[in-house]
Amino acid sequence: MSDDTDTSLAGKAALAAGAAIGSAAIAAALLFVKRRKSRADEKPAHPEQAPETD
Template identity: 60%
Template structure:
């Protein structure tokens, strides 16, 4: 291997590491944003919609 091939492989390793770390950072941001919920309120449980059971609602 010549000297130019070694420097090229080193640059490729550095570029791969930069791309990999950027992908990890983007993934963490996505998970954090998704965990907050659509309304952006952090820590508050979201109420699920009622599940229809096929029975008539009970009214007085």
């Protein structure tokens, strides 16, 4: 076997695609956590302001 590194265009493209997917996953996780935190800070509606249900 050879010790040559993969310098082909396909190898570089695969590396770039993996980095892009990883970055998108991190960004989505941060947005999800931020959204959950903002919802936790909201106070629930008071019973007198609750929507009427039948």
